[in-house]
Amino acid sequence: MNWDAIDWTVLGRLRTDFLSGSAGRRDYWQSESDLASYDATFAQRIGWKWDYVLAELTRRGWVPPVGELLDWGCGSGIAGRAFLDHFGDQSVTALRVWDRSPLAMQFAAKRAREKYPGLEVRPGPREDHSAHGVTRTAFTLLISHVLTELTPEQIEVLMALVPQAQCVLWVEPGTHTVSRRLIAIRERLRERFNVIAPCTHSAPCGMLVPGNDRHWCHHFASPPREIFTAGNWSRFARLTGIDLRDLPLSFLVLDQRPAPLLPAGAGRVIGHPRIYKAHALLLGCDATGVRERKLSQRKLPQEFRALKKSAGEVLRVWAGDEVGATMPLPKQ
Numbered sequence: 001m002n003w004d005a006i007d008w009t010v011l012g013r014l015r016t017d018f019l020s021g022s023a024g025r026r027d028y029w030q031s032e033s034d035l036a037s038y039d040a041t042f043a044q045r046i047g048w049k050w051d052y053v054l055a056e057l058t059r060r061g062w063v064p065p066v067g068e069l070l071d072w073g074c075g076s077g078i079a080g081r082a083f084l085d086h087f088g089d090q091s092v093t094a095l096r097v098w099d100r101s102p103l104a105m106q107f108a109a110k111r112a113r114e115k116y117p118g119l120e121v122r123p124g125p126r127e128d129h130s131a132h133g134v135t136r137t138a139f140t141l142l143i144s145h146v147l148t149e150l151t152p153e154q155i156e157v158l159m160a161l162v163p164q165a166q167c168v169l170w171v172e173p174g175t176h177t178v179s180r181r182l183i184a185i186r187e188r189l190r191e192r193f194n195v196i197a198p199c200t201h202s203a204p205c206g207m208l209v210p211g212n213d214r215h216w217c218h219h220f221a222s223p224p225r226e227i228f229t230a231g232n233w234s235r236f237a238r239l240t241g242i243d244l245r246d247l248p249l250s251f252l253v254l255d256q257r258p259a260p261l262l263p264a265g266a267g268r269v270i271g272h273p274r275i276y277k278a279h280a281l282l283l284g285c286d287a288t289g290v291r292e293r294k295l296s297q298r299k300l301p302q303e304f305r306a307l308k309k310s311a312g313e314v315l316r317v318w319a320g321d322e323v324g325a326t327m328p329l330p331k332q
């Protein structure tokens with residue numbers, strides 16, 4: 001990474017825009033240098049969240065359909081590149097990058113063409129989402145870190161596009177507010193799509209049951225260890241006030257195709273476990289709802305140790321009110 005090319009003043013301005021909630025009001029990409037500085041820092045962190053989500057999809061045995069990949073609200077294009085790095089550039093017929101900012105589209109397209117010289121990269125909107133009678137073709141839609149910038153009307157524009165996609169992979173920050181917005185979107189779409197992840201089911205979201213209001217569906221990705229000893233990442237952390245260890249995310253993956261089969265009673269852990277002396281409490285979700293499950297050190301000593309190191313498995317089969325075995329999943 002070329003840290004010399006980073007404009008630290010721009011990073012400070014972007015951080016202020018993101019935090020103040022003013023980022024949605026106007027196009028804040030003023031130059032290619034803005035995008036390069038973002039791409040090397042904020043976007044890398046977002047890329048690690050995508051890596052987490054894509055690894056989970058592979059664990060579940062999910063593979064993308066062949067077709068166009070559309071990165072909507074692409075910014076510097078990190079979501080598309082994370083997807084192509086994970087599944088390979090042969091997994092799609094073309095990459096399309098779309099953003100309200102022409103500068104962002106140009107930047108994302110340029111980076112992708114440099115990285116995947118054999119791939120067709122198309123900046124601009126899909127020709128067939130303006131309902132001009134053009135034949136619709138299957139595509140996979142990536143949406144990353146846009147919800148805090150969209151007005152309700154702009155969300156509706158996006159929601160008109162979403163059902164046209166065969167698959168939707170949507171990653172957002174792991175805050176209570178944004179997670180709850182994504183849950184509302186899941187509820188609108190779950191009759192139309194199969195829910196692939198993070199849920200293990202397409203039933204109504206258990207977070208919406210009275211009594212669960214304080215919870216939200218969030219997860220934690222891990223940044224690479226090297227960044228903790230890198231001076232420039234420390235400078236980035238100081239400038240932005242971001243804790244580098246913390247990578248909370250919300251996500252939603254939908255597919256018009258049938259979901260890969262999971263074992264009966266499959267469930268998923270949400271958020272961080274609460275660890276006590278001889279047991280831990282994990283917020284667990286499955287088709288019957290969201291509630292805490294106990295993992296006892298005596299019954300699952302290895303698992304308990306893994307939890308203490310933040311390395312617990314999130315896909316599980318419950319044993320009543322207790323955490324049971326790690327979910328057996330398709331071998332890769």
Ligand SMILES: C[S@@+](CC[C@H](N)C(=O)[O-])C[C@H]1O[C@@H](n2cnc3c(N)ncnc32)[C@H](O)[C@@H]1O
Binds near residue numbers: 043072074146
């Ligand atoms: C925080 S950035 C995220 C960029 C990229 N998706 C990522 O994950 O790094 C939000 C992006 O959404 C774009 N955006 C905001 N409102 C939009 C709209 N109404 N239509 C299309 N793009 C929009 C912005 O220009 C910006 O590039």
